[in-house]
Structure formats: structure tokens, C-alpha cells
Amino acid sequence: MLSDHLSAAVRNLGRNRVYGGLNIVGLALGLAAAVLTGLYVRSELSYDRFAADHDRAFVVTSELRSPGQATVASDYAPAWLARRIRQGVPQVGATARLVYDQVSLKRGAVAAREELAWVDPDFFAILRLPAIAGDPLQALNDPDGVVITRSVAHKYFGAEAPLGQTLILDGRHILRVRAVLADFPSETHLTQHVFASGRASFSRLARIDAVPNPDRGFATWLVTPRPGQSPSARFETVRLRTYARLATPDVAPAASAALRRLVASGDMLAGLPPGSSVQLELVPLASLHLQNFRGANLGAGDARASLGGLLGLTAAAGLVLALAVVNLVNLTTARAAQRAVEVGVRKAAGARRRDLIVQFVSEAALQVVVATVLAISLVELLLPGLNAFLHKSMSFPYWRDPALALGLIAVAVAVSLITGAYPSAVLAAFRPASVLKGGPVETAGSGSIRIALVVAQFAVLIGLAVTVSVVWMQTRFATSQGLRMDIDQVLVVQATPCRGAFEAEVRRLPGVVTAACSSRNLLGLDDFDTVKNVMDGNVAGGPITHADMGLVDYDWFDLYGVAPLAGRLFSPERGKDELPVQNYPELQRGSVVINMAAARALGFTTPTAALDQEIQVGPGYGAFDIVGVTPDTTLDLKSAQVKPTFFLADFANYPADQVLSVKLERARAPDTVRAIDHLWRRLGQPGEIQRQFLDDYVQRLYVTTIRQGVLVSVLCGLALLLACLGLLGLAAFTAERRTKEIGVRRALGATRGAILRMLIWQFTRPVLLACLIAWPLAWLVMRSWLQGFAYQVVLSPWIFVAAGLLALAIAWTTVLGHALKIVARKPINALRYE
Known part of the structure; x- marks a missing residue:
């Protein structure tokens, strides 16, 4: 019996090659899109699960709130906390810190x-x-111990056995390889491949522990001597991550409660502005990738996933697959009349309704099986390119992954039942007497259901078109338009102190338009400056403002294309702009430029109102006259509002990490970059040069948004293609089905234009109804998505109107060809039809 059904299904597929091909290709594209999206989402949800007992590993995350500053949520914890957790949280078996x-x-x-x-x-x-040589558990007990991954071992030692071999750190310290780890998969939060023992006296951890620092304060500081400067030190806040291992995963709630009590009992707020608060949480290692960190660019390369974005992407892929299923259902039921006689004869010959349903479900299953095989081939073909784009190493081992294989089978069975159930019910419901007499063959309601499916199809298309438009508008705004800074061809070199021979030589290089020094915090380059560059400021009788202190050279504003909203910028012709070496404890006296956020925080309603006002900065720093107000500028429009900022020209006194910004000529940029690298080595600068182009940095900040935007765009393109395929088949059938009607209308005097308008209007109404459904839903979804950005584009009405017009244009273009063919026929030929 089954072989008979399959034989009949194959024969029917052969008789309807065009429609069968449309069904199979559309379904294969939908299945391939769903599988690829599923692989990506599974990859994003499987971070750090390759580590043994990962469910017992936790990371301490923090949320810092300070008056006048954006909330900072990160994986930062103070250095002393690990020891206090071991002492005060009994559920924790071990703790460890990591410092970059x-x-x-x-x-x-x-x-x-x-x-x-x-x-x-x-x-x-x-x-x-997982280790491939040595014992990582014992490797770092020795102060000179280092653990490396296989790729690093091959890089430095080639085919030699790396255990016991040495590496020279910064030209003066010896590290000995004690263990080699297997290379990490792409699904890990660890960006490092070299792990050195914090017990080494020259390590950052040892230096941190050597600083007198009792169990108080949120920030972890390092002090690096800098001769000839007062104070003779460089202060650096260190990004430090704390890990904890719990006895069992189920004690996590109790451990979190104990951690909160520990924070409440300590003096963690020491050194923070009054009114600040800190909250610490224990986050499972496998969930770290999904944390919504904000307010500090803690490594632009740490592209974290958004759970909402993953859910949206999954929904989009599901909708594309639904479109493919709708196409198959629509085309199958639309062509039901072509099989009416077959159904009537079989029922008259004694076929039961159940037999007919099995027959038509078998036909649908055959198409689904063929489409599934084609989809698997497409996934195998497209996966390497997707991996290259996403910088992942996803695989599709359905033959040895039971979960994946069962998932594919389940989807194929579900799609077979969905695509076969309703069409088979429609076809099996035909009455033999009506069919064989030539009466109406369409069951009640089937036409309405078909229209409803077309409406749903276009609603999905319109919703995806709106999504793609908003995502790309927001991405473009966040990476260029909204920055209010010209970052094109700007190379940033980390150089502390910045002023000196290197800076002077860079300015003279061919291909350098201009160069300027500034403090690193102004650009937020992977910085965690919660307290070190923040000072209080207020005008007489005004509110106290917590603001960032930024050091700038004379050319800095011009280099980034920042023009004042009011007043002027720093100039070498003004004697008070560049501050001299301070004679402590005397207060400084000079000029300051502030941004608009600082002007508002100080109580000024307009930029002009702030000019020539005296601002007290401290405690104990000095009094400064506001000479200019600039727009709010930032490289990160996503995680936080622009902070109030005071710009000073005080390189002689204020300790800060500094960078040299270099504006390059585009045509000569590669040669100029090589010349800068050579200049760094020639002048004997310490360590290897650390540089990056700012536009690359901004792109990395938004890499997850950009990648997901591309994926949604591809899904939207597939939805468009599927809508065209479905509409093409439906229009062809409709034109064929109404051939006699059109002939009668023509014979009664209807013009070609009237017939054309009738056919086009038939497919215009579903699109208009789809707009009414898709527009409010798309607005709600995109409005929620935009809430994840500190600065957002406006959801203009034209975005939704354009998406509707796109759908309308697709419908008209698809139907027009068939409509023109029908109206061009002679009425006599149409009346002879059937």
C-alpha cells in the first residue's frame, strides 16, 4: 500500500514539474535558512560549555551607580574580593583572579x-x-610558570616539545612552559591564549597585592613611577575578573545571598563619589556571554550576544520557514480543482477518505524529503562562508549528533504533516457527484483560508523589511552619523607620555595630515575608568557635578572635526590654556572647555550661558574659566549616555594614560602606518607598538549588531524570494482558473485595462491588509530593540510606508506578467477554454 502511495506521489510530481519545483525549492531555502540560523543560535548559547564541570564555575559581575554618571555593568570586581569570598562565602570552594x-x-x-x-x-x-600536555592544575604554582594553547606552542616552538621550554617576557623576564591546552573553540569568553602565574613578582597580580589596600574600595589601582612629574606616579585602574567554583550548582542562590551580605558589611564604596552604590552577582560561566554589560568598553573584541537579538533572529528564521510552508499549502490547495476528477473517480470506486488523506500526505512528505535533502546540501555548501563571516567554527555533524539528527527528522515530519494535512482535507472533501457532473469543486472556506495565508505571507515580508531598515539605520547612525566625530583614517597609538620625540617625528612624516595627544579615557578604548579620571566641579552656588577629566592637545578638536557650540577651543596663543607645572599645594588657575553634558549638569540651559563662568574643580585641583562648550561626542552610542567632561591642557601635572591620534591621507595610509611602526622601533619606545584605526574599533563595538543585521537581511531576502515564488504560482493558477470569466467579460465589452485592474486589485487587497497587521507589530518589536541603545534613530513613518510599497511592488510585478498574458488573449479562445 505504501509503495502504491509513493508511486502515485512520484507520478503526480512528474506531471506538475513547475509547481512541484517551486514547492521544493522554496521549502529547501526555508529549511536551510532555519538550520543555519539554528546553528548560529546554538553556538551563541553554548559558550564555555566545553570546560569540564562548567556548571560549577561562576564569575563575579558588578553594577556601579554613581551620581551624574551612567550605570556601569561589567565583569569587574576589586582585587581583594576573591580572598574575602573564600573567607565569607562557605559555598565557594575556590576563587581565582584574572588580569589582562x-x-x-x-x-x-x-x-x-x-x-x-x-x-x-x-x-x-x-x-x-582540556589539556594536551602537562598538568594545568599544578602549572602555576611556580612563579615562572606559564600555560599556553597548542597554537601558541606551535608559533614559538614549532615541532619541538614545549614543556620545560622558556619564553622571554618584555625582554627581561623568563617564563617556563608547564602545560599546553587544546585550542579553544570560538564559543568562549577567553580571548587570551597565554596564562602566566600571578605569583611572579613582576606580574600585575603581584604588583596589585603589594599595594597597601585593605578590604575597601571598588577600584583596583596600579601605580607606575614616572620620574620628573608631580605627583611622580601614573595611576591605572585595572580590569580584573574574579572566578569562583561552587561545591554544587544548586547552592548558587545561597552563595549569591552570602556575597550580598559580604558587600554590605565591607567598605566597598570607599573612594567613590557620595551617593554611589555597588551590586555584585555570581553569574554562571555559561551565561557570561549573554550578560548585558554597559557603560564601559571592556574590550571591543568581546562581542557579547543579546538574548533578545537571538530570539528575534530565531523568530525571523521561523517566519521564513513558515513562508515556505505557506507557499506549499497555498499552491497545493489552489490546484485542487486540477485533481477533482481524480478524487471523484477514486471515491466512486470505493476509496475511503482516510486513503485519500494518506495519499496526499505522502505526496507532501515526498516533497519535504526532497527539499530536506536539498536543504542539507545547501547548509553544507554555505556553512564555511557563514563561519568565515561570523568568525566561528560551527559544524553540521547530523550523522553523529543524535540531537541534531532527531531535530531534523522532527522538523521534516512536522512540516510534512502541516503541509499535507490541510490540502489533503480539502481534496478528500470533494463530493464525487458534484465533481463528475462538472459542478463546483472548491470546498467552502478554502479560498478565504488561501487569502489569509497570502496576507500572513506579506505581513511577514513587510515586518522583516522594516526590521532590516531599522537595524541598518541604527548601525549606520551608531558607527558614523551619531558620533559627531570624524574618525575616518584616524590611527590611535598608545603612548604614555605622548609628547616627545616620537610625537614630533610622526607629525613630520609624509602622509600625516595632523596629530594630537590626549588622555586615553576620552576615546574609551577598552577602558574601565570608573574613578581615576573623574573629578567634582561646580560653579559658585551651583550643583556639584561628577565629570570625566580629559587631557587634549591644541589640535585635538580640529583633528576630530569637533567645532564649539559656543566660545572657543584651546589655542597656543592663549597663555592660560596650557597649564604649567603645579607648585603643590597651590591650586591651578587656567582655562577649561566643557561638553554640553557638563554644561547641563552644571545648571546651564544654553552653551552661551556657560561661557566665562568660573568652575571649581577638585577637591583641591583649581579654578578654571569656561572658554568653550562642545557638542557631546563619543565612540560608543550603545552602552551609555555621554558623560559630563572637562577638557584641560594639563599634560604637565595630571596623570593619565595617553594616546596619539594621527590623521592620515587615505591614499598613503598603508605606507604611513609602516613608517610609524618603523619610527616607534627606531626611537626605542618600550614594548611593541599598540595601535588601531578608530573606525575599526567602532565596528568591533557593534560587530554583533552588524552580523545579526546581515543575517536578518539575508532572511528578508529569502522571504522576498519565497513571497515571489508563492505569488508567481498563485497568480498563474488564478489567471488560469479565471480564463473563461475573463473571456465572458471581454465579450460583454470589458476593456483590457479594466480586466488588468481587476486582476491586480485581487492581489493588492491582501497586501494592504498585511500592512495593517505588520506595521503595529513591527513598531512594537523595533521600539523594544532600540531600547538597548543609549542613542537611537527615530522610527519614522516612511520606513513602514516604504516596506508596504515594496510589498505592493512585488505583488504587482509578479502578477503583471500573467495578467498581461491573459488580457491579450482573444475572447473566442477564452470561451473555448475547458
Whole structure:
């Protein structure tokens, strides 16, 4: 019996090659899109699950609120907290800290700049990463111990066995390889591949622990001596992550409660502005990738996932698959009349309704099986390109992954039942007597259901078109238009102190338009400046404002294309602009430029109102005259509002990490960058040069948004294609079905234009109804998505109107060809039809 059904299904598919091909191709595209999207979402949800016992590993996250400043949520924790957790949280079995560092490593002729992590010895007891040589659990007990990954071992040691071999750090310290880890998958929060023992006296962890720092204060400081400057030190807040291993996963709530009590009992707010608050949480390691960190650019390369974005992407892929299913259902039921006689004869010959349903479900299943095979082939073909675009290593091992194989089978069965159930019910409901007499063959309501499906199809298309438009508008706004800074061809070199021989030589290089020094916090380059560059300021009788302190050169504003809203900028012709070496404890006296956020915080309603006002900065720093007000500028429009900022020209006194911004000529940029690198080495600057183009940095800040935008755009393109395929088949059938009607209308005097308008209007009404459904839903969804950005584009009505017009244009273009063919026929030929 089954073989008979399959044979009949194959014969029917062969008789309807065009419609069958449209069904199979559309369904294959929908299935492939769903599978690829599913692989991406599964990858994003599987971060750090490769580590053994990952469910027992937790990371301490913090949320800092300070008056006048944006909330900072990050994976930062103070250095002393790990010891206090071991003492005060009994559910925790081990803790370890990780501190980032940029170092130079050398072995023989191989030398490179590496991102290194200084970690406590228990780090690998918490993160049990797979090892291929040595014992990571014991490797970092020795102060000179270092653990590297396989790729780093191959880079420095080639085919040699790396265990026991040495690496030279920054040209003077020796590290000995104690263990080698397997290379990490792309699904991990760890960006480092070199882990050195924090017990080394020269490590950042050892230096942090050597600073007198009792259990108080939120910030972790490092002090690097800087001769000839008062104060003779460089202060640096360190990004430090704290890990904890729980006895069992189910004690996490109790551990979090104990952590909150520990924070409440300590003096964590020491050094923070009055009114500040800190909240700490224990986050499972596998959930760290989904945390909504904001307010500080803690590594632009740490592209974190948004759970809402993943859900939206999954929904979009599901809708595309639904479109493919709708196409199959629509075309199958629309062509029901072509099989009416077959159904009538079989029922008259004794076929039961159940037999007919099995027959038509078998036909649908055959198309689904063929489409599934084609979809699997498309996934295999497209996956390498998707991996390259997403910088992932996703695989599609359906033959050895039971969950994946069962998922594919379940989807295929579900689609078979969905696409076969309703059409088979429609076809099996035909009455033999009516069919064989030539009476109406369409069941009641089938036409309405078909129209409803077309409306749903176009509603999905319109919604996806709106989504794509808003995502790309927001991305463009966030990476260029909204910055209010010209970052094109701007190279930033980390150089502290910035002023000196290197800066002077860079200015003279061919291809350099201009260059300017500034403090690093002004650009927020992977910085965590919660307290070190913040000072209080107020005008007489006005509110106290917590503002960032930014150091700028004379040319800095011009380099970034920032013009004042009122007043002027710093100039070398003004004697008070550049501050001299301070004679402590005397207060400074000079000029300051503020941004508009600072002007509002100080109580000024307009930029002009702030000019020539005296502002007290401190405590104990000095009095400054406001000479200019600039627009609010930032590189990060996503995570936080622009902070109030005071700009000073005080490189002689105020300690800050500094950068040199270099504006390059586009045509000569590659040669100029090489010349800057050579100049750095020639002048004997410490360490390898650390540089990056600002537009690349901004792109990395939004890499997740950009990637998901591209994926949604592809899904929208597929939805458009599927809508065209479905409408093409439906229009062809409609034109064929109404051939006699059109002939009669023509014979009674109807013009071609009237017939054409009738046919086009038939497909215009569903599009208009789809707009009424899609517009409010799309507005709600995109409004919610935009809430994740500190600065947003406006949801203009034209976006929704344009999406509706696009759908209307698609409908008209698809139908027009068939309509023209029908109206061109002679009435006599149409009346002879059937």
C-alpha cells in the first residue's frame, strides 16, 4: 500500500514539474535558512560549555551607580574580593583572579605582541580546560610558570616539545612552559591564549597585592613611577575578573545571598563619589556571554550576544520557514480543482477518505524529503562562508549528533504533516457527484483560508523589511552619523607620555595630515575608568557635578572635526590654556572647555550661558574659566549616555594614560602606518607598538549588531524570494482558473485595462491588509530593540510606508506578467477554454 502511495506521489510530481519545483525549492531555502540560523543560535548559547564541570564555575559581575554618571555593568570586581569570598562565602570552594596585560614574548627569532592573562594558581581548578600536555592544575604554582594553547606552542616552538621550554617576557623576564591546552573553540569568553602565574613578582597580580589596600574600595589601582612629574606616579585602574567554583550548582542562590551580605558589611564604596552604590552577582560561566554589560568598553573584541537579538533572529528564521510552508499549502490547495476528477473517480470506486488523506500526505512528505535533502546540501555548501563571516567554527555533524539528527527528522515530519494535512482535507472533501457532473469543486472556506495565508505571507515580508531598515539605520547612525566625530583614517597609538620625540617625528612624516595627544579615557578604548579620571566641579552656588577629566592637545578638536557650540577651543596663543607645572599645594588657575553634558549638569540651559563662568574643580585641583562648550561626542552610542567632561591642557601635572591620534591621507595610509611602526622601533619606545584605526574599533563595538543585521537581511531576502515564488504560482493558477470569466467579460465589452485592474486589485487587497497587521507589530518589536541603545534613530513613518510599497511592488510585478498574458488573449479562445 505504501509503495502504491509513493508511486502515485512520484507520478503526480512528474506531471506538475513547475509547481512541484517551486514547492521544493522554496521549502529547501526555508529549511536551510532555519538550520543555519539554528546553528548560529546554538553556538551563541553554548559558550564555555566545553570546560569540564562548567556548571560549577561562576564569575563575579558588578553594577556601579554613581551620581551624574551612567550605570556601569561589567565583569569587574576589586582585587581583594576573591580572598574575602573564600573567607565569607562557605559555598565557594575556590576563587581565582584574572588580569589582562599586553606583553612582548620572544623565543629565538620569534617575537610578537601577545595578550596575556595573569591568573591565580587555582584558575585551572575552576576553569577545567582540556589539556594536551602537562598538568594545568599544578602549572602555576611556580612563579615562572606559564600555560599556553597548542597554537601558541606551535608559533614559538614549532615541532619541538614545549614543556620545560622558556619564553622571554618584555625582554627581561623568563617564563617556563608547564602545560599546553587544546585550542579553544570560538564559543568562549577567553580571548587570551597565554596564562602566566600571578605569583611572579613582576606580574600585575603581584604588583596589585603589594599595594597597601585593605578590604575597601571598588577600584583596583596600579601605580607606575614616572620620574620628573608631580605627583611622580601614573595611576591605572585595572580590569580584573574574579572566578569562583561552587561545591554544587544548586547552592548558587545561597552563595549569591552570602556575597550580598559580604558587600554590605565591607567598605566597598570607599573612594567613590557620595551617593554611589555597588551590586555584585555570581553569574554562571555559561551565561557570561549573554550578560548585558554597559557603560564601559571592556574590550571591543568581546562581542557579547543579546538574548533578545537571538530570539528575534530565531523568530525571523521561523517566519521564513513558515513562508515556505505557506507557499506549499497555498499552491497545493489552489490546484485542487486540477485533481477533482481524480478524487471523484477514486471515491466512486470505493476509496475511503482516510486513503485519500494518506495519499496526499505522502505526496507532501515526498516533497519535504526532497527539499530536506536539498536543504542539507545547501547548509553544507554555505556553512564555511557563514563561519568565515561570523568568525566561528560551527559544524553540521547530523550523522553523529543524535540531537541534531532527531531535530531534523522532527522538523521534516512536522512540516510534512502541516503541509499535507490541510490540502489533503480539502481534496478528500470533494463530493464525487458534484465533481463528475462538472459542478463546483472548491470546498467552502478554502479560498478565504488561501487569502489569509497570502496576507500572513506579506505581513511577514513587510515586518522583516522594516526590521532590516531599522537595524541598518541604527548601525549606520551608531558607527558614523551619531558620533559627531570624524574618525575616518584616524590611527590611535598608545603612548604614555605622548609628547616627545616620537610625537614630533610622526607629525613630520609624509602622509600625516595632523596629530594630537590626549588622555586615553576620552576615546574609551577598552577602558574601565570608573574613578581615576573623574573629578567634582561646580560653579559658585551651583550643583556639584561628577565629570570625566580629559587631557587634549591644541589640535585635538580640529583633528576630530569637533567645532564649539559656543566660545572657543584651546589655542597656543592663549597663555592660560596650557597649564604649567603645579607648585603643590597651590591650586591651578587656567582655562577649561566643557561638553554640553557638563554644561547641563552644571545648571546651564544654553552653551552661551556657560561661557566665562568660573568652575571649581577638585577637591583641591583649581579654578578654571569656561572658554568653550562642545557638542557631546563619543565612540560608543550603545552602552551609555555621554558623560559630563572637562577638557584641560594639563599634560604637565595630571596623570593619565595617553594616546596619539594621527590623521592620515587615505591614499598613503598603508605606507604611513609602516613608517610609524618603523619610527616607534627606531626611537626605542618600550614594548611593541599598540595601535588601531578608530573606525575599526567602532565596528568591533557593534560587530554583533552588524552580523545579526546581515543575517536578518539575508532572511528578508529569502522571504522576498519565497513571497515571489508563492505569488508567481498563485497568480498563474488564478489567471488560469479565471480564463473563461475573463473571456465572458471581454465579450460583454470589458476593456483590457479594466480586466488588468481587476486582476491586480485581487492581489493588492491582501497586501494592504498585511500592512495593517505588520506595521503595529513591527513598531512594537523595533521600539523594544532600540531600547538597548543609549542613542537611537527615530522610527519614522516612511520606513513602514516604504516596506508596504515594496510589498505592493512585488505583488504587482509578479502578477503583471500573467495578467498581461491573459488580457491579450482573444475572447473566442477564452470561451473555448475547458
